[in-house]
Amino acid sequence: MIQGIHTIDTGFVRPNFDAAYLVVENGHGAFIDCGTAYAIPRMLDALAQAGLAPGDVDWLILTHVHLDHAGGAGELIAHLPNARLVVHPRGARHMIDPSQLWAGASAVYGEAVMQETYGQLRPVPAERVVEAIDGHVVDLAGRALLCLDTPGHARHHNTVYDQRANACFTGDVFGLSYREFDTDRGPFILPTTSPVQFDPDALHASIDRLVALKPEAMYLTHYGRLGDVGRLAVDLHEQIDAMVALAKQAQQDHAEPSQRHRAMKKALADLYASRAQMHGWQGSRDELEELIGMDIELNAQGLGVWLDSTRKRAS
Incomplete structure (x- = not known):
């Protein structure tokens, strides 16, 4: 744990593949991304290990609504009585009514694979959803978490900049870095251009925007905390x-x-x-x-x- 940031392995695919994060400040918590519905026990266990109860969580912040990041959002919110969901405006409707997300993915993978891989998508009550436009600040017990519109991987993508830690939670916009590829030279990284909204110009601009913040670290969903931001x-x-x-x-x-x-x-x-x-x-x-x-x-x-x-x- 560094500056109140806890890394949670959601258990998706393999160890050290898919991360969510818990930020703790003055007895309050914010989850950033949540994995699939099958990750909920791990999320709640991480909360307990941090000394917090479900009622101490104020926020669940999504970088974007791809299912490996947000598939368990509705189920997790149901366990967090005081939390609200923060999501890019383009993704909000898919959290309130995830039927289109499910239908689109099921058309590719099939119902059986979807159930086995992601579990059921549970809607989030509309009154608990906050649409985070570019520059929206989430207040976590006085700790500012800044939401930045960062397209390129997806048009519904926010990066969360933690000003206290001087670190970014980048979802997929700052690429993938699996720990199996680490060497003496540090982490290995590659972009993700997965369908259907890849835009190279926007992705270049989003990366430059994050680097301009001069963060000490990037927290990737795939996977974990990275320094050496300029080289990457x-x-x-x-x-x-x-x-x-x-x-x-x-x-x-x-x-x-x-x-x-x-x-x-x-x-x-x-x-x-x-x-x-x-x-x-x-x-x-x-x-x-x-x-x-x-x-x-x-x-x-x-x-x-x-x-x-x-x-x-x-x-």
């Missing part, structure tokens, strides 16, 4: 540009969507393997694809959606 930001910028370039090349080389998708997946795996090797990671290509294979798949999907939307705007 450079790495993200370089990779966003490289990913856009390889996507455009795949589009040029392959008119058929499935072939384009396969080409992007291979190019992304090549990019990440090369950068991981340069970072000093000693794992094999098979190990890399086991650890980030789903991220490669989702990044390729997101790049494909972006390519198609760009082409439609140009026509």
Whole structure:
């Protein structure tokens, strides 16, 4: 724990993969993100270990409404009698009525997989939802938590800047950094361009906005606290540009969507393997694809959606 910030492993997918956070100030708590419905016992256990009761939690703040960050929000709020939910205005309606979120994901993964992976999505009562526009300040017992509109990964994405700790809770806008890739050179990082709202220009701008705050640390959902913010930001910028370039090349080389998708997946795996090797990671290509294979798949999907939307705007 650093400056009242507790990292909670939500148990999603594997250890050290999906984090939520508890910020404690003067006997009051705020959760930032919450994982899926299956994470609720872990969230409540973390609260107890911090010496707080459910009634001591004032806020549940969501970075965005993707289900690995927010799927358990309704269930968690039901356990927190005094808490309100803080969410980007574009995401608020999906927390009040999550049926569209469920339907969209179920269409891709199927009902059985959704139940097994995320659990049921429980609505949050509208009167307990606070829409956080850019610059909204959440007051946690005198500790200011500033909500910053940071699109690029999703248009409903806020980053939470904790002024007391001089740290940002970045959701997915500052990329992914799995602890298995740590070396003597520090953490390894890669952007996430998962569907359906990737916007490279917006993502570059959001990263620059956060770096301009000169934070001491970034708290990522995937996964944990990172220092060395300047180097990691450079790495993200370089990779966003490289990913856009390889996507455009795949589009040029392959008119058929499935072939384009396969080409992007291979190019992304090549990019990440090369950068991981340069970072000093000693794992094999098979190990890399086991650890980030789903991220490669989702990044390729997101790049494909972006390519198609760009082409439609140009026509």
